[in-house]
């Protein structure tokens with residue numbers, strides 16, 4: 304089970320890299336990240352904006368958001384000027400970037416289940432200039448990072464690491480052992 308402390312590096316990286324959320328909000332974002340393990344960041348961010356005292360219609364208009372959108376004073380307070388330019392997406396995008404890092408960290412920490420197995424890069428998008436060239440390449444676990452890859456242009460890249468098992472190699476070895 305993830306705790307806020309283990310989430311903090313991922314929250315801090317996303318806050319710093321995207322610049323939508325004020326530095327100092329790492330702990331709050333880490334706590335919201337725990338909810339993102341089982342809920343989409345969009346739902347978590349919306350629910351956070353819905354919680355607490357809501358800004359006025361005039362303030363929503365000034366922010367450029369629709370009158371029926373949820374937006375609490377707490378949610379506005381955590382946004383930087385860059386975040387205020389897209390107030391409905393700022394937290395969601397930050398959570399999404401951070402939770403992908405968390406998921407990669409989980410993959411890297413998972414013991415490889417078989418002798419004939421390895422971890423490989425599994426980038427979902429061909430447009431990712433930094434991630435796609437690594438498609439299906441073996442990951443050096445000792446050197447691998449859970450954080451977004453340098454050069455990836457995406458605000459939240461779902462690059463993941465997958466376990467590949469060489470079933471044939473395993474079978475051949477078992478057969479040899481039997482002789």
Ligand SMILES: [Zn+2]
Nearest residue numbers: 431434455460
């Ligand atoms: Zn990428």
